[in-house]
Structure formats: structure tokens, C-alpha cells
Amino acid sequence: MYGNDFPGEDPPGGLLGEVEAAEAALRAAAERGRGAIEPSEDLAAYFAEVVAADQKIEPRDWMPEAYRRTLIRQIAQHAHSEIIGMQPEGNWISRAPSLKRKAILLAKVQDEAGHGLYLYAAAETLGVSRDELVDLLLSGRQKYSSIFNYPTLSWADVGAIGWLVDGAAIVNQVPLCRCSYGPYARAMIRVCKEESFHQRQGYEILHTLAHGTPAQKAMAQESVDRWWYPSLAMFGPPDGDSTHSAQSMAWKIKRFSNDELRQRFVDMCVGQAEVLGLRIPDPELRWNEERQAYDFTQPDYDELMRVIKGNGPCNRQRMEHRRRAHSEGAWVREAAAAYAAKRAEKEKVAA
């Protein structure tokens, strides 16, 4: 631990407060019990009632097949994103500018691995195996977040990823803490608390750079310029083009539309950018008194579609790295399994 990173008090009204409220709601829902609702012959009606009552669906409950498939897809792609997301930041571990920054970055990348594992475990409660999901990723049949296909070109990018990318992730994930599927909601509560550390450390990096030398400030600004629109694109296509949204909202998997979350993120960032002393690269950004929100330029959705389809700046590099780690690690996994089998055999003989 470093002198300035002992956990302090959290300001009220922040995202962490919302996570804690979601956690309290989860406990309250569990204590309320299912009361009047009892599983009956009509499983679909029972499922609908549980969802309507803001209670959680648990792994052994009946659920519509499409609900199960949607959750598997969403949770798995979320898990893949955490794992692939280790690469852009991992790129700067050996080049971090101080030992303190390096230790923080290591802890952060370790957290990402942990988030991937929590999420794979949540997906597995739906009846798929992690091996199957990893195969789906490696064979390109499942995606990961578009944002990790952008390169990290300077140290400031580590700060911009923390502030903007992790910030966008939290805005997206905080409502998922109230998602109708219990294991996913619980995983998101865990993830959000840690993600909040990531966002703040990123913000601190940018703040330090923006108040450093002119060269450092320019580096911070250049980085924000590059990451702003890809971060806005993380919320997905505009509501009109979002294929899964309506059903996901009816099932209370999603709570807010892509555009609502994007707006919330922009409104949050404006004040934070002012404190940083950095400029958001959008000439159209201005307060709209009528809407009580900021007007802003939409990200380039054609670019988003190109990146999602595999043609972003780093798609090939990211997948190749992940495939190589998997195939070159095969002999290590085999050795561990062989050793475990040998030990189990010995114990059986001894018993």
C-alpha cells in the first residue's frame, strides 16, 4: 500500500452509492421471500411474476429458453471483454513511469482477470461450460467489447482507459447490479466495486499529467481525443438499431436503453473533464436547458460496426495473442491435469 491509497470515505450520491443501494435491494428482495408467488403448473406465469416482483431468477428456476440464451451470450461476451481487455493495458506494464504506477496497473490487470472469472462462473450457472465459451471466443463466434480493438499508444492511454473506458463500463454495469438473474446481479455488484478503483486510478493519472509539464498535458489531451468517441460507442448502437434491447428490458436484464446510458455518461464526464483541465473533443457539446442534459455529437456507428465485424485497428492482434496463449499453454494444462490425476490415484490407493 502507498501512503495516499488507503481507502477513504466515499462521497454520497456517486456510482458506488448506487451499487450499494442495489446490494441492499437484493438483500431486501431475498428477505421479502416470494410471498404470494408460488411455483405452479404454469411455469411461464411464475417466471413472469418473479420478474415483475423484482425478485431474482436463480439457476435452478425454470426460465424461457430465449432468456437463458440471451444471458449466456451477454454474460459470456462480458467475460471475454474482461480477458481481452487485459491486453491493451498489459502493453504498458513493463513501461509504467514509476514503481507506484506499475504496481497499481498490475493490481488492476489482475482485477480484470478476476472479473472475467466471476463472469464465466455466472455464465456457467446457465448450463454451459467455460471451455465451450472460450472455444466460441477463439473461433470468433462470440464477440468482446469493441473498445479493446484500439491501440494504447502512450502512457496517458492507461489513464484515459481508466477514466473513460472503465467509466463507461461502470455506467453500463451499475444498472446490471439490479438485473433479474441472481448470479449475474451478484457478480456485477462485486465487479462494480472494483471497477470504481480502476476509474479513479485512471482519473488520477490524467489529473497528474494534465497538471504536469506542457508535454505531459498535451499527451493527456491527445489521449482523451482518441478515446472519447470509441468510449461513447461502447454503449452500443442507437436505440432504433439495437436488436436485443426491447426483450432484454422486458425481462429486466437491461434497465436503461443504450442512448439513455450514453447520455448519462456524457453528462457525468463534462464536469470531470473541467476539473482535469482537459477538453472533450466535441465542438457541438453544449448544455441544453430544455432537456437538462448535454447535446453532443454521436460516435461514428459505421466505424463501430466495422470494429465489431473484426476490422478495427487491433482485432487480429488481440485474437491472435489470445489464441497463441491458449495453444502454447496447452501442455501446461495437460501437465496440471496429469499431476492431479496421479495424486488422486495415490490417495485412492492409500485410502
Add this chain to the structure above:
Amino acid sequence: MSQQHTPLWEVFVRARRGLAHTHVGSLHAPDAELALRNARDLYTRRQEGVSIWVVPASAITASSPDEKDSFFDPAADKVYRHPTFYEVPEGVAHL
């Protein structure tokens, strides 16, 4: 593409002395020793606990939500199991 299956383990952590172990999640590992080490790294990075149990998921048998009624019913119709069932005469202390 996966060469072999590493079994699933359920992880229980006791936060402090005096509290019970609580289920915190699950993970894959080839054997108990690695499951324990991975659980340490994965679930106790922020002083969450002082003791960890790992159990092969295959060793756990769960009750089914379908048999909820028949399985848990006896508790509800034996109200005399609760101390509040009994009337205490007025004026009796420490009971």
C-alpha cells in the same frame, strides 16, 4: 480446442473469526491445492477473509425448487417449534 476439462470448485470464505463460511463463487482448477491458491488470489485480494474452503462442485447436492412445498412444509405447521408460540405469565422475568 480445449484439451481437457478442469473441474469446477465452489469457494466458501470466512470473513473474520467467529463468522460462518459464506459461499462467494466458483472457479476451475485441476486439483484442490490449485483451487485453494486461485481462490486466495481471486476472492481475498482485499482482506475479504481469513479462511477458505474449496469443494468440488460435483460433491454438492442441491434441493430442487420444484419440491419446495413438500420439502420445506413441515416447518410451517409446527409453530410450537418457535419460542414465540408459548405464553409467558405476567411478571415472569428472565424467560
